[in-house]
Amino acid sequence: MKLRHLFGLVLLAAPFAVSGSAQPSVNNPGPSAPGEWTVYPGSYNSQRHSPLKQVTPANAHQLQVKWVYHVAGSRELEMTPVVKDGVMYIAQYNRVDAIDARTGNVIWRYQRPPASTAAYRGTSVYDNKVFIATTDAHLVALDARSGGVVWDVAVDGGRRLSGVPPMAVKGKIIVGVLDQPDGYIQAYDAKTGKHAWTWHAIPKIGEPESKTWSDGQKEGGGAIWMSGSFDPEQNVIIYGTGQPNPPYSNEVREGDNLYSDSIVAIDVDTGKLNWHFQTTPHDQHDWDATSGSQVLVDTMYEGKPRKLLLHADRNGFFYLLDRTNGKFLRGNSFIDDMNWASGLSPEGRPILIGDGAKPSVKGTLTCPSTAGATNWPSATYSPQTGWLYFHAVEGCGVNFRASSTPGAGTSYIESPEERHRWVSHIRAMDPLTGKRMWDLEEVRSNHYGPGLMSTASGLLFAPEHFGQVAMLDARTGKRLWHLNTGDFITASPITYMLDGKQYFAIASGTNIFAFGLPDSATAVGGKP
């Protein structure tokens, strides 16, 4: 079987080599080979744009389910699978299922007790290994061929790793921890599991940034719960950090609270901070900067070739940054209804309206809601259209404090007013101008739900939270095909090529679905 897959890949490689030079640049995506998806975002630039072209706007209506794999014992998967050498890896805490990416048949399963249904969002397959965190605070590397343990190390510092997908970069495995008490990013040697470095999102008392916390960062924050991108030229990983604590009662921690709610560029060799950009200083709404778009794009901007970072944030603003230094270039609100800030300063700092919709005992209308104008599921960038595509949620929340006591507990709900009801949209935006190119309102879906991806054939794969998977024309937003998977989708999609057939795959509920064209359309001599 191994031989057959390799053979298939060799056959596939030829058309890519031929057409590669004619295609628009996807800015050195790495590390996945054409037709594979080996790290959480598929490519280090997080564009989630595949060069595969077998499925097109002309034939997408023929798509059908190729197989379904039920992940027994799981609960609403938030996980993006990875695919290498014909095998798909489904990662959770304490568990990996390796399945035949062509048929959905299970090849091996690793399960370390106890079974866990806590959210876990994916893995990397790298150097013949697959990597997962365990609930007893270990990091484990499994042999990708057998599921056997290659190494098993206790997490440095002893805290359990978050559900962040372990990211393989330059011989290292990048992971993170949540915010109680403080978030940090760690790197381990991919070959041995040896701890390489730790970068703390919350400074230690005495460090200059600790002055941005009036309380001496007593409760910390800055959870690392999503992976990001890697820029090989700057030699940095670019990740987002979570909110400061307590999340809503910001009066007990005056100051900007660095490096909460920040995009951080960290040298992958040393673990030192290269630059940072904070999206929501002194946050009081739990707007983590960990949304699914830390998208790296090289393109012309204001007449010059620029190395850019595109980021649509949970707080409702889109940010265009120079990723060589983190400098703010431009930004815009990407939602219709925003009541906490009127815009961004020339430095990219939100300009608050009044107290910025501070949570109150009687309840404060907050637009966007704490669930966010967008959230962690992936955005995608198409170099062909030059547009960023993402899920945007219109509507508002109401944020309550339990009491007026400083540091009081708080909560939020969807606003009960009909006009503030949450409605999910798929939105195409020109990141260089902020112009909305098209917008598609989803019916019933009111949640950030699934992520998106695009292809070089001009498709946008756009699942909906309420279970529909849909293929859209990336240029117009026109719906070309859809299928009801029957359960919530809160995961991001992938595509891969195997034996001359292109597949799309996504987790829906407790199942993995794979889609492709009918065999008759992909057979040798057939008309795709």
Place this chain on the structure above:
Amino acid sequence: MKATTIAFLLVSAMPALAQPQQAANPLNGNLQAVEQGKALYDQHCTACHGADAGAGERAPAIVLSGATSMRGQRSDAQIMAIIRVGIPGTAMPAWGSQLSSDDILKLGAYIHALRGTAIDAPLPGDPAHGEAVFWGKGQCATCHAISGRGSVVGPDLTNVAGVRKATAISDALTKVEHRVYGDGGVHLPMIPPTDYNPVHVVTKSGQAIDGLLRNQDAWSVQFIGMDGKLYSFDRSELSSLTIKPGSIMPTDYDKRLSPDEFKDLLAFLTRQGSKPAPSSGGEE
């Protein structure tokens, strides 16, 4: 499948739940303890489980009102055992090492109070007279049914007191905005919409049909016609589709009925249903 998942969790992840404490929480129904339990809850639990335990950003609901109620799935004793020992393999900590046992009883009393529905404390009045109002002057059976009698157009009320709180039933009769809200930041079960919005369609052949919405997506719509039949259309089959926000439910029953009639109707409705048996600990 749901039951399987829960059984799996209980058996494999929560050894403490295999033998739940059967003794009732002595603080259940103690208003002061419930109040103190709420304060504890708001301080320690809302960040993950949301307001009123209705689910939050990081953790599921402990109680959900209405049709999505978790009631019957876990007993009070099981809930309190989880609070004490946590859930291994998740972010749920063992509060037994951080809170006093008295505080945990107070938290349990608060959650017990939240989990109750109308059937636990039916409203006072004359239910027999209320029943007469339901079928008669109230004209409730124009849209609703109880035990197979009445109309299928609106929500069936056979078990309304088993899934709704008395305040929710009263609000439905008197307040325009009485939707039961979920928290969109979390994953509610895949349930049909509960808004029953009025639908008006005209088919391409010119047929006009009115009804109440059951479900829809970007490609299709399902509704019960005022004739009681189920309709399902591909949107491409329709020349027009209008779904109005809100409900056709009148919300002036406190005015269109006399005070006694209204009171007795509530007494009747808050007795329609049954108390679900609590989970016995995993064999389901």
